[in-house]
Structure formats: C-alpha cells, structure tokens
Amino acid sequence: MARLDINAVGKSFGPVRCADGLSFAVEPGEIVAVFGPSGSGKTMLLRMIAGMYEPDEGDILVGGQSIVGAPPERRGVGMAFQNFALFPHMTARNNIASGLRARAGNEDVASRVKSISKLLKIEHVLGHMPRELSNGQKQRTALARALIGNPDVLLLDDPLRNVDAKLRYEMRLELPSLLRRSSAAVLYVTQDYREAMAIADRIAVLVGGRLVQLARPEEVYARPASVAVARLFGDPSINLAEVEPQVGQGGLSADVAGTRVRLDSGDRTGAQGPCWLGVRPDDLVVTRNAGDDAIPARVVAITPMHERAVLLLRFADGSEWLAALAPDAPVASADDDVFVRFAPESALLFDRATGLRVGQPDRRQAA
Numbered sequence: 154m155a156r157l158d159i160n161a162v163g164k165s166f167g168p169v170r171c172a173d174g175l176s177f178a179v180e181p182g183e184i185v186a187v188f189g190p191s192g193s194g195k196t197m198l199l200r201m202i203a204g205m206y207e208p209d210e211g212d213i214l215v216g217g218q219s220i221v222g223a224p225p226e227r228r229g230v231g232m233a234f235q236n237f238a239l240f241p242h243m244t245a246r247n248n249i250a251s252g253l254r255a256r257a258g259n260e261d262v263a264s265r266v267k268s269i270s271k272l273l274k275i276e277h278v279l280g281h282m283p284r285e286l287s288n289g290q291k292q293r294t295a296l297a298r299a300l301i302g303n304p305d306v307l308l309l310d311d312p313l314r315n316v317d318a319k320l321r322y323e324m325r326l327e328l329p330s331l332l333r334r335s336s337a338a339v340l341y342v343t344q345d346y347r348e349a350m351a352i353a354d355r356i357a358v359l360v361g362g363r364l365v366q367l368a369r370p371e372e373v374y375a376r377p378a379s380v381a382v383a384r385l386f387g388d389p390s391i392n393l394a395e396v397e398p399q400v401g402q403g404g405l406s407a408d409v410a411g412t413r414v415r416l417d418s419g420d421r422t423g424a425q426g427p428c429w430l431g432v433r434p435d436d437l438v439v440t441r442n443a444g445d446d447a448i449p450a451r452v453v454a455i456t457p458m459h460e461r462a463v464l465l466l467r468f469a470d471g472s473e474w475l476a477a478l479a480p481d482a483p484v485a486s487a488d489d490d491v492f493v494r495f496a497p498e499s500a501l502l503f504d505r506a507t508g509l510r511v512g513q514p515d516r517r518q519a520a
C-alpha cells in the first residue's frame with residue numbers, strides 16, 4: 154500500500170501547457186476521478202505517472218519514492234485504457250497473465266489469473282482471443298491485466314467509454330468496491346461527470362492543465378470553485394444570469410430579469426458588485442402563482458429528458474433558462490405564462506471578473 158504524490162508537476166508541448174503546477178495526493182484504496190473538458194490534460198497526467206512521458210517540472214512519488222525517470226515496469230503502476238489495448242494474438246488468459254509476467258518472476262500465474270478472472274466474471278472466456286470477446290469482456294480483461302500485479306497505483310483512462318450503456322451502468326455500481334479491494338491508489342479519467350460522481354471518493358477537476366478543484370463529488374456539485382466548474386457538472390447545465398447583488402434589510406438580493414429576488418443571506422462576503430448568478434435547472438420551481446421572488450416567464454418548449462420534463466423558459470428581458478422538473482411536478486404547456494422561483498440557498502454567486510465563487514472560504518484559482 155503506497156500513496157501517490159503529484160508535486161508541482163508541469164509539462165508543455167510548445168505553447169500548449171498541458172500540466173501546470175499540478176499538486177495533489179491519492180491515498181491507498183482511494184479513487185480520485187480526473188475530470189475536465191477535452192484537451193485539459195487528463196490523459197497526459199496518466200502518461201507521466203506511467204512513464205510514457207516525463208514531466209518538465211515537479212516530481213511524482215509512489216510510497217514516498219520518486220518514480221520520475223524510472224522505467225515504466227518498475228513504477229508499480231497498472232493501466233487500463235478506453236480502447237482496451239489487448240494483444241490481439243493472445244488469449245484473454247495470456248493477456249491477463251502478461252500484466253503479471255512483466256512485473257514478477259516465479260509467481261503462481263495460473264491461480265492468480267483464475268482468482269482475478271473470477272472476481273471480474275470472465276472465467277468462461279479466458280480461452281478466447283480478443284476478437285471473440287464482447288466490449289464488456291474486453292474491458293474486464295484489460296482491467297484484470299491491470300489489477301493482477303497488485304499495483305500500488307492504478308491508472309484507468311476512460312475505461313467505460315467503449316462499453317454499452319447497460320454495462321456502463323452496472324460497472325459504475327461494481328467498480329468502486331472492486332477497485333477498493335485492490336488497495337491501489339486509483340486515478341480514474343472520465344469525460345462524464347455522472348461517472349466521476351458515481352465512482353470517485355474525490356474529483357480532481359482539470360481545466361487547461363490546471364487543478365481548479367479537488368473535492369468530494371457532492372462538494373464539487375454543490376459548491377463549485379468557479380463558474381467554469383459549475384458549468385461542467387449538471388445536465389442540463391446550470392442557468393446563469395448577470396446580476397449585481399446588494400445587501401438590504403432582508404439580506405442579499407438582486408434583479409433577475411427585472412424581478413427583485415432574495416438570495417441567501419448566509420456567508421456571502423464579497424458577493425456585491427458584478428456577479429454571475431447560477432441556479433441549477435433542478436432547483437427551479439415553476440408555478441402559476443405570482444408572489445415574492447417569482448420571476449414571470451413564458452414556457453417556450455418542453456422536452457422529456459431522463460424521466461424529467463425540461464422546460465425552456467423565456468423571461469421578459471428575452472433571457473432563457475431551463476427548468477428540470479420531477480416526474481410528479483405539474484407540467485405546464487408551451488406558451489403558458491408561469492412564474493419561476495428558487496430557494497435563496499440554491500443560488501450560487503460567482504465574481505464576474507475572476508469567475509470564482511464568492512462567499513467561499515477556501516478559494517482556488519479560477520479556470
């Protein structure tokens with residue numbers, strides 16, 4: 154059992170800065186999802202840990218020992234990729250065993266292949282060639298090969314991208330306990346925020362090669378460090394409006410599309426001046442009743458989406474927001490005039506100049 158430490162790691166290709174002062178640690182048995190937009194440096198981070206590239210600056214340590222410059226097979230690192238990368242001329246059994254032979258000499262290969270394939274439910278296809286395996290079986294075979302050598306660090310690069318939706322769902326449920334059993338420090342790259350939230354203990358959000366937030370999934374969702382992070386989490390994505398909040402008798406309030414709306418009066422230090430107001434579509438309530446804090450809107454369109462109804466709403470100033478309503482919520486029809494409300498505590502505020510969330514004690518750099 155060994156901890157993975159990434160210390161001030163930087164890497165550039167010409168003008169492209171794909172890692173910029175990355176620092177964080179992954180504990181043994183912990184799963185950290187690396188999440189961010191395409192090109193944010195997720196795969197490059199994994200490649201530097203695996204030894205396919207070396208960092209320009211900083212250090213990478215496993216169990217307190219630097220692995221920078223060490224040959225890939227001596228790093229104690231196992232990897233599985235989105236494209237499976239199985240040897241096409243070898244059976245599943247030999248593919249799995251290759252993960253062990255590269256690392257150790259006189260192990261009892263057969264019994265270890267057997268126990269790992271039992272765990273991953275692929276015992277019955279061990280004699281098959283990769284072309285005879287389904288994508289799900291290939292993915293499990295690649296995972297078995299990565300796990301069989303009991304690596305200190307396990308790197309998974311979007312391992313569920315090429316499997317079908319049903320298997321992806323099942324694996325999201327199964328993977329965390331499977332991975333924790335190995336006691337490896339796991340870095341799990343994904344482009345799917347739901348997968349990151351389902352699988353990880355913590356999520357490292359990368360934007361432009363920089364770590365913009367590292368926190369538990371619910372924390373990243375509820376308290377995104379910046380407007381860029383807020384936009385990455387949620388489907389439909391967060392509604393935004395330009396506001397200038399002011400402190401009055403009833404706490405903080407702002408004009409939203411011409412209506413004065415109360416915002417949370419809690420910890421909002423620095424929340425005055427030009428801000429982005431962010432409200433998640435799930436946090437909107439759509440009613441037919443006017444009243445305090447109710448913004449008049451017209452329903453432009455309704456679309457079903459994952460068991461919910463998503464309403465496209467247009468305010469009097471022409472701006473549009475989306476509301477995602479629970480299946481049992483009374484649904485309006487297109488062209489209806491309605492009122493939109495949200496609880497003050499569901500309002501997120503971001504400084505418009507820096508993009509950082511305001512009223513947040515532990516601020517990180519904006520994306």
Ligand SMILES: Nc1ncnc2c1ncn2[C@@H]1O[C@H](COP(=O)(O)OP(=O)(O)OP(=O)(O)O)[C@@H](O)[C@H]1O
Pocket residue numbers: 166169170171189190191192193194195196197198344
């Ligand atoms: N060998 C290379 N030579 C030059 N530039 C590279 C190389 N590898 C990666 N890059 C650049 O580094 C940046 C980060 O790439 P990386 O593959 O790590 O992104 P990613 O976050 O994994 O993206 P995706 O989600 O699309 O896989 C990109 O701008 C990419 O073009």
